[in-house]
Amino acid sequence: MSVAAVQVGAVAGRSIKRTLRQPAMSVPPLVFPVALMLVNSAGLEPSTLLPGFPTTSFLAFALAVPFIQGALFATMNAGTELARDIQTGFLNRLSLTSLRGSALLAGHLAGVVVLGIAQAVFYIAVGLILGVNFASGPAGIVVLLIFSALVALGFGALGAFLALRTGTGEAVQSMFPLLFVFLFISSMNTPRDLIAVDWFRFLASINPVSYLIECVRSLIITGWDARALALGFGIAMIIAVVSLVLSAWALTRRMTRT
């Protein structure tokens, strides 16, 4: 194994180890999205009676949301962790080794992706236990895990960018409500074509988070929807590429070593 691969693995391993050793970081991304999903499902079940609602199970409809919500939680945690490394001087320790900036970022994001996939496995398990039938079958579950990894990568890089630019965990956490606004002004609770209020439907339609949710939702309740998959994967890819470029740039500014 090359030195760079060992270094990426070492940084990723530390990231995972830290998360697992902090229940306050590892439990909320699992519990809160599922709790919110269960509450919404209980309260909004009658929505399935609306003409044109795509499924008779609101739980199946709502199961897509934890995937994105959990990714947001994990992102903020990961960004906060990186900011803490900057504040405590741990980044300087890493900078004094032969670790390349790209390996540091790759390792950090690898940790975020592994945890993102673990979260996705948990949500899928919860869905299966609660009787949700995945319309796209086992292959769809594999695609869902790949999509979750891509979303975690994109949001993780966004969190890394915020951490590297601001250098403080508080600044990273202050972005959390803003990202949650994106989640709430989306099609998380109602299909876009059934949103009756024009301005809300408009905002939901220009909100990229809607398409991420609909990509997951299509795999759960529709089966293989090429348009939803293309839009979801395309937008997740764009978020990932833009965030990676931004975080790589921010890292070069932050690691000023010669």
Add this chain to the structure above:
Amino acid sequence: MAVDNSIVVEGLVREFRKGPRAVDGIDLRVEPGEIYGFLGPNGAGKSTTVLMLTTLLPPTAGTARVAGFDVVKEGPKVRGSIGAALQEAALDQLLTGRDHLRLQTMLQGLPREERRSRTVELLERVGLTEAADRKVGGYSGGMKRRLDLALALVHRPRVLFLDEPTTGLDPQSRTALWEEVARLAREDGVTVFLTTQYLEEADVLADRVGIIDHGRIVAEGTPTDLKAEIGRPSVHAIAARSQDEGRIVELLRRYGEPLGNGELAVRLETGVGLADVVRGLDQEGIALDDVELRAPTLDDVFLAKTGRTLEGAEESEEA
């Protein structure tokens, strides 16, 4: 090619935006295997110098070569040759001591088969074998510093930078760290660049000392030579009655130059001894609570070069 463990600095400057020159054109040379003490108050420019020499901060002007490599042009080669324990022991509170060393061996590119043995060896060396599997969050200050030192040694560096390694440590931990640093230089030939604000540390540990104040080196030499430069001992008195203090000051002036540090103290003229001072005080009928003859210290050197004591300089920097 001969291995170069030296540090050579010429005209090194670091300016911060909207700030003063933190380092204002310093020149210094540290010979291979030497322990160089960089002594000065907080804010004098010690840590900024270390950051530049360890490649973490680009200099504004000047040149520096560490282990034979230019810190600006050959950063990766410098980093490969040095170990550093910076001012704050930047450790991960959630990782164990062993986790830290394992991570460091991987990041420093040690071969897989060597990582485990090097980890065990360094844990043993810094006396952390028993605490190796405890989270660092539960370590004492001394244990953290020892782990920090072990991490700096993972890749067997030729030059070691220690930025205030014993600040906040109890005397026992401080002595243990001094012994280890001295052993590294003596037995392994490691060049050590050590910043400190403790006079005793520089005096005991360093082969040579550079005294820095306001970004400039104001004195340099072996502790013995620097103190010899000041030369004469001083007498320090404590009056039994406060109303006698003025008379004591006047009397002490007969025997030398007042130190001007707020104490009843005088640097003795050549040929004058403590007995002369005591006799003079006795003849004047002045009672003392205490009188003491002190050999010159590095603080006296600092006072002579800057007009302030090191302790006073700390206070004025903080104010």
